Structure formats: C-alpha cells, structure tokens
Amino acid sequence: MPVWPRPGQTGPVSPQPPRADADVPGYVAALQLPGLADVHVHFLPERMLEKVWAWFDAHGWGGPGTWPIRYRLPEQERLATVRALGLAAVPALTYAHKPGMAGWLTEWCLDFAARVPDAVRCGTFYPEPEAPGYVTAALERGVRLWKVHLRVGDFHPADPLLDPVWGMVQEAGTPVVLHAGHDPHPGRHTGLAPVEELLRRYPRLVLVIAHMGMPDYTGFTDLAARYPGVHLDTTMVGTDFIEAHSPSPPDLPARLADLEQQVVLGSDFPNIPYSYAHQLEALHRWDLGEAWLRAVLWRNGARLLGLADPTCHTVRP
Numbered sequence: 001m002p003v004w005p006r007p008g009q010t011g012p013v014s015p016q017p018p019r020a021d022a023d024v025p026g027y028v029a030a031l032q033l034p035g036l037a038d039v040h041v042h043f044l045p046e047r048m049l050e051k052v053w054a055w056f057d058a059h060g061w062g063g064p065g066t067w068p069i070r071y072r073l074p075e076q077e078r079l080a081t082v083r084a085l086g087l088a089a090v091p092a093l094t095y096a097h098k099p100g101m102a103g104w105l106t107e108w109c110l111d112f113a114a115r116v117p118d119a120v121r122c123g124t125f126y127p128e129p130e131a132p133g134y135v136t137a138a139l140e141r142g143v144r145l146w147k148v149h150l151r152v153g154d155f156h157p158a159d160p161l162l163d164p165v166w167g168m169v170q171e172a173g174t175p176v177v178l179h180a181g182h183d184p185h186p187g188r189h190t191g192l193a194p195v196e197e198l199l200r201r202y203p204r205l206v207l208v209i210a211h212m213g214m215p216d217y218t219g220f221t222d223l224a225a226r227y228p229g230v231h232l233d234t235t236m237v238g239t240d241f242i243e244a245h246s247p248s249p250p251d252l253p254a255r256l257a258d259l260e261q262q263v264v265l266g267s268d269f270p271n272i273p274y275s276y277a278h279q280l281e282a283l284h285r286w287d288l289g290e291a292w293l294r295a296v297l298w299r300n301g302a303r304l305l306g307l308a309d310p311t312c313h314t315v316r317p
Contacts, residue, residue: 005053008284017280017284017285018277019277023034023302025084030118031293033298036075037089037264037299038091038265038267038301038306039233039266040091040093040177040178041082041090041092041267042091042092042094043075043112043223044108069271079116079272082269088302089118089307090121091119092116092120092122093145093177094106094124095149095152095179095315096124096152096153097154098126101126102134103134106122109143110143119130121143122143122211123143125153126153127159128161131162145174145175145178146176149179150190152179152187153218155186156188156189157189158194158198158201166202166205167202170206175304180213181211181213182215182216184245192213192219195220199230208232209230210234210266211233212232214242221252225259231263232259232266232302233264233265234266235279238281238285256288263300264304265283265298
C-alpha cells in the first residue's frame with residue numbers, strides 16, 4: 001500500500017512526468033501523495049470481461065485492431081499492477097446491458113470487495129421494477145460507488161423506473177460514474193440533454209461524468225460549473241490516443257483549472273490502449289500546477305471514495 005509523506009517533508013517539488021509505469025510511484029511520491037485515487041477502474045466477472053475485450057477487438061474506434069487492450073491479464077496480475085502503480089483503493093465498475101443483470105453484477109462486486117481487501121464496494125443499476133430493492137440492499141451493505149453506462153444500457157437516465165433509485169442515491173450521497181458522452185460510439189440516450197433532465201429533477205446528485213463527456217467537453221464542463229455535485233473524470237482525456245480521435249478544445253485546461261475541486265482521476269484500466277503512466281503524463285503536460293495535480297490525483301477522488309486522509313474532508317454537496 002502507498003505510504004504517507006514523511007513528517008516535516010515540505011517545500012516545492014518539480015517531478016518529471018512519468019514515461020512508463022515504473023516511473024509512477026516516484027511521481028506520486030514527488031507530489032507528496034499517499035497514492036492515487038482512481039475512480040474509473042474495471043474489474044468484472046471473467047466471462048463478461050472477455051466479452052468486453054472481444055467487443056473492443058472487433059470494433060475499437062473505427063474497426064478491428066484499432067483499440068488494443070494494454071492490460072489483458074489474469075485478475076491477480078491486474079490487481080498486482082494497480083497496487084504497484086499506487087492505487088489506494090480498487091474500484092470494480094460494472095454495468096448492465098439488459099434487465100436482470102444489475103442485481104447479480106452488484107452482488108458480484110460485493111463478493112469481489114469481500115475477497116479483495118483494498119477494493120471499493122461498487123454497484124450498478126438498470127431501469128427495472130427490481131432496482132429499488134437491490135439498490136436499497138446494496139446501500140445497506142456499504143456500496144460506495146456506482147457505474148451506469150447509457151450507451152451500453154440503452155436507457156434514458158430519467159426513466160421513471162429509476163425515480164426511486166435516484167432519490168435514494170441522492171440522499172445517500174454515493175457517487176455515480178456515468179458514461180453519458182457520445183464517444184467512442186453514440187447511443188440513443190447519450191449526450192448532454194438527458195443528463196440535464198436528470199439533474200433538473202435531482203440537483204444534489206453526485207455524478208462523475210466519465211471521459212468528461214467527450215466529445216462535448218464544453219457542455220459538460222458548463223454543467224459542472226452549474227452543479228457542485230457534478231464531477232468530471234479524466235479517463236483517457238488528453239492522451240495521444242484520444243486527441244487523435246476526439247481532440248479537446250484549446251480552452252479545456254483553463255476550464256478545468258477553475259473546476260479544480262470537481263475533477264477526479266479516472267483511467268479505464270485495464271481497457272486502455274496505452275500505458276497507465278501516459279494518462280498521468282497527459283494531465284501533467286496541461287501545466288496546471290502541482291496543487292491541481294494533488295487535488296485531481298488524490299484529494300478529490302479520496303473524498304468521493306471515503307478514503308482515510310487527514311488532508312481531505314468528506315463534504316457532500
């Protein structure tokens with residue numbers, strides 16, 4: 001597990017951006033962080049993960065072979081990898097694509113957390129009559145993070161079947177990592193408008209917009225500026241791979257500097273076509289300063305995940 005900075009360790013640091021995964025622990029230490037608080041990590045049932053990888057193999061971003069999975073490893077090797085990188089906790093984000101899946105996926109996540117001591121208790125939900133029951137049970141069992149994928153699930157987030165669920169999640173203050181953007185493949189209910197409709201009804205939700213809502217970076221940063229519970233995760237944003245497909249607007253770094261408390265580290269590990277270090281390198285080269293990096297790489301995510309950190313206070317909007 002990561003260690004705290006030594007008592008009395010102060011003064012400016014100017015770490016070089018990590019070029020390889022082996023550089024990441026030193027980079028984290030140079031920023032005087034206890035670790036990384038990554039909110040967007042996937043651990044799934046093995047058969048499901050194999051199907052996800054097969055989908056990326058076949059479709060990628062433009063056809064077969066355009067999205068190679070960098071960390072196509074057995075579960076224990078993937079766990080060893082994220083621990084070596086310095087993740088202080090391991091989310092296991094899952095998502096359902098049809099009725100009847102979300103309940104057992106949430107059960108799998110809770111079982112995963114029971115056998116993996118540093119796992120975050122995660123869950124998912126889907127618009128179905130059973131949703132309030134399994135969400136209530138999951139909250140009682142300590143679920144701390146949810147994942148919802150609007151394109152894969154092919155549902156509107158304001159579906160009436162989810163009204164009691166959103167109400168419970170809002171009152172509990174548990175964050176929801178929400179894939180709402182059109183990229184890499186749009187869906188019937190992706191984009192800004194469905195999320196705006198949801199927030200008009202549940203304005204105190206703690207939403208983490210996956211991939212910053214790409215390609216509509218501007219629309220989703222505007223949304224975060226209006227709703228203090230809306231966060232933007234860094235998943236894949238600014239990397240060379242994404243800039244070649246869905247380039248960010250020139251003013252995005254300045255906008256994110258203003259939203260320092262609402263930007264959180266996300267990676268999409270293991271389903272990425274480049275090294276984990278490259279995500280950190282991409283954030284570093286925005287040149288927003290070490291205080292911003294400390295907030296994004298650790299403090300904001302630690303607050304959302306409820307990690308023990310004397311420098312971070314769990315204050316919900």
